[in-house]
């Protein structure tokens with residue numbers, strides 16, 4: 001097991017009817033900006049629940065943050081924060097709204113050009129951002145309990161990540177009942193994203209971090225167990241709750257401690273969203289199988305362990321079990337009705353592998369993955385294997 005430090009200051013308030021608890025958690029004299037997305041919260045009653053909890057607070061609103069939060073839109077929110085002297089942000093939404101809010105929390109106190117926070121990137125330390133909290137409406141990203149965020153700029157087809165220890169939410173409300181109104185496609189995205197978050201921190205090489213491995217495997221198994229009832233049966237509170245808690249646990253920092261992590265699938269996937277607008281989770285389903293096959297030799301022991309412990313594959317050599325494990329993973333993605341080839345999403349992929357290669361070179365991402373040795377040429381090949 002590798003050395004590690006672990007601190008996660010986010011208070012989680014989980015369960016039915018917990019949205020009203022924001023009243024107890026918010027600083028009483030704060031000037032709050034409530035941020036939300038394209039309007040789903042106005043249709044499903046979450047907006048009303050939050051507004052009613054906020055009735056005795058000083059609150060401004062900013063709606064319209066799009067999926068894959070857009071820099072230009074966030075800059076409009078930043079103006080309001082400055083003009084109205086806002087000192088607390090409340091994100092009500094999924095990963096996009098929470099990520100946008102994290103960017104704003106950092107930008108509000110940043111002296112330079114806000115875009116630098118993403119391009120340099122600036123690591124935001126404790127005390128260097130505005131305080132903020134979230135009411136999660138879409139389990140998927142884990143943003144509600146981590147300190148990372150991703151912002152897009154459509155104009156330049158960029159999608160960049162940043163973060164730092166100053167960007168954990170003060171608290172996050174996790175009421176599983178919010179999932180009642182989520183379209184099936186978004187639920188599938190949530191399962192997919194959380195599943196890949198676990199794999200990015202697990203599918204590397206053995207390090208004898210036994211507890212981390214077993215926690216990771218149990219999150220994968222729980223996601224597998226809940227996915228069909230979640231997608232294809234009537235709403236069930238416990239299914240919703242287990243799904244929601246898996247998503248949070250998959251990326252709150254716990255399972256990455258003491259182990260090497262990969263994150264190449266996300267790095268490449270972000271380029272597919274930036275170039276084609278493909279949903280974040282679906283880009284992962286496209287890249288992961290190719291990535292694992294391309295890096296088969298260095299990952300086969302963990303692949304075989306995953307095959308055995310998560311899918312019960314006990315027959316055959318390590319190579320055979322590892323390949324079967326990839327096939328099981330692909331079947332699982334398809335069981336979520338998620339396509340796993342780039343050509344299923346766009347016919348316009350000619351030249352994209354070179355473009356992504358060039359982007360990686362420009363950003364000096366010349367050694368990615370757990371061994372930091374995947375080159376832009378390797379990335380190009382992985383993208384081509386996913387056509």
Ligand code: NZQ
Pocket residue numbers: 036037038039040041044065066067068069093094095096097099137138139140141142143146148149150178179181182183186189193251266280
């Ligand atoms: O905008 P509204 O109208 O609210 O609709 C949203 C949006 O269209 C809808 N939705 C959310 N809650 C709902 C709901 N619809 C009905 N009922 C509800 N209760 O769902 C759509 C997608 O929402 P979005 O927030 O974009 O999805 P997600 O949570 O998957 O977030 C994706 C973003 O997070 C980033 C991704 O790259 C992407 O930009 N990620 C953030 C990470 C992090 N901070 O740690 C890690 C991830 O790997 C990921 O990169």
Ligand code: ZN
Pocket residue numbers: 141193196197266280
């Ligand atoms: Zn993700």
